Amino acid sequence: MTETTEIMTETLILTEALKTALTARFTALADDEITLSHRVAEWTGHAPLLEEDIALANIAQDELGHGTLWLGLRAALDGSNADALAYHRDAAEYRNVPLTELPKGDWAFTMVRQYLFDAWEVLWLDTARQSSYVPLAEAAAQALREEKFHLQHTALWVERLALGTPESTRRMQDALNQLWAYALGLFDPLPAEADAVAAGLLPDVAALQTRWLGLVRGHLEGVGLSIPSASELSASPLPYSRSQHTEHLAPLLADFQRVAREFPESQVW
């Protein structure tokens, strides 16, 4: 961050517009983590190796923990309640990227998605550590420690499966072909985020995309996988976004919110 932003830290006054931008970003981050955690946890008891039941349950817990962290930051700004937000918003109100709501697929799909997401999250958190909004800087530093382990784990899986058997290579390439356009959705700036980025409060996702591309392209191509070309992607842009979900989010939330909504009078669980 620049010297100007450091000076701003001491005198930072959050205008309503900045608060709105932060709130929107915290919600988007939380919804990404909550939905992804839900998908990852679906492997618990069904993973290809017992060791991966353990590892994936760990990743799912970390992601859910981060989701709770972001909802806590949002609560500090608008007094909202984390469980109320998670359990009593409908699909249309969720702001996760479609990437995280897609069904878990096979092991290759799960690993490629997690890898692409982890790489994004590590870079986002690494930048957010220097946010002029101190609560965010602190939360990012905390989450980054865990996220680096996820990235190590999934990067190694990407390597092993890409270089394993013809079948594993094919499954990895298929997964990458399906997921790449969805992953790019992580870098769509949120509406009204520009001022918060300019004020040094939030990372600039467009700048992050360049770093992310460098990181994941190097690794994926290094293990022999091909990234779909820009022309292939622009030929069929996704009709989905953080506010326009796939058909998979509503069933995910129907499971996720089932018990909480079955007992609407129960405030305490």
Place this chain on the structure above:
Amino acid sequence: MTQIQNASASAPVLAALPVETPEQLEAFEARIAAGEKIEPGDWMPAEYRRQLIRMISQHAHSEVVGMLPEGEWIRFAPSLKRKLILMAKVQDEAGHGQYLYHAAETLGATREEMVDALLSGKAKYSSIFNYPTHSWADVGMIGWLVDGAAIKNQTMLAGCSYGPYSRAMVRICSEETFHHKQGKEMIVLYAQGTPKQREMAQDALNRWWWPSLMMLGPHDADSPNSGVLSRWGVKLKSNDEVRQEYMNEHVPELLEAGLTIPDSDLHQDEQGNWRHGAIDWTEFWAVVKGERGLNKERLGARQQAHTDGAWVRDALDAYAVRESGATRA
């Protein structure tokens, strides 16, 4: 979570054992009598090894299959905190399975053999996991009662004569104690919560009470494996003794929570022990034999995971070969 203590395991096949001298056996039993731990490289009777592999691997299988009934509820957990706790708990079960498979490996069994025995239906696992989970409160009740019963059994096994199993039990018990506390905390909260939460907690108790008593194994008179296991310091208490400890701890706590135990003959005797009414063992054996309950579904889920994961394990093997080639080159 627990290993089954059923009487269905085959009787010792003494004729097939290698020659063991009376001196060897005497020295081994003297060590056990002196309270020494038997370690992997030590001499041990083949029957001791066989019984331990059977028990430890069954215990490991129980942890792995035990992930399923509760794991199903991770997706439905009604708050972020409960979801996190349940994920951590099921993860612990996987960790216990892994740890126990390693303990059995010290006796010469391989993970592949043990997993094959589970998937083919040859090996047993605790039949408690063949009961269905009907509501969210089942997650709490399993933690409180099933893990509570398992802890009683495992605390005993922590004192057993085989070092690796004994140490595994110490570690596993400390984690199970967390699960037990979490389950109890949840059920006590619901028992004092809204009428619907209360009803859900009572319904869960009605369904889990008898299975939790039965999971501690048949009455002593009907437990044929117990003789040799107690002589060699593997089972330090009988099934009925462990069941009594379980009752004495849990009955007063359940009553204090305001719940009703589904046993009209339940009473306290002159010594202060809580005594249960007659147990319907026909149900227990029907579930053990897979005639009732979800044995097919549970094994089916494990078989499916194994089949679906075959290409992943093949890829890991191929990658390992490739890497070792690269290292040599």
